[in-house]
Amino acid sequence: MLSPNTIKDIIMNNLDCDLVDVKGDDGTHFEALIVSKQFQNISTIKQHQLVYRALGNMMQNEIHALSIKTMTPSSWEQLKKME
Numbered sequence: 529m530l531s532p533n534t535i536k537d538i539i540m541n542n543l544d545c546d547l548v549d550v551k552g553d554d555g556t557h558f559e560a561l562i563v564s565k566q567f568q569n570i571s572t573i574k575q576h577q578l579v580y581r582a583l584g585n586m587m588q589n590e591i592h593a594l595s596i597k598t599m600t601p602s603s604w605e606q607l608k609k610m611e
Contacts, residue, residue: 529555530590542582556592563604
């Protein structure tokens with residue numbers, strides 16, 4: 529069974545991230561917030577493709593569902609100011 533920390537480590541090892549927060553408690557369904565400079569000036573679809581690429585075959589096997597929220601560092605800072 530996968531843990532959120534395992535997924536977090538894999539994403540952080542394969543993407544240049546400022547922040548990765550993964551939640552999930554059943555071992556197959558997860559939610560991830562990923563903040564990365566690599567997301568600047570690319571579409572949300574391409575951002576998610578980068579995350580899927582970072583996870584490799586895990587999306588076909590171990591991970592049944594992954595809800596992804598991607599943000600650039602500047603959009604993350606703006607969101608934090610609004611809270």
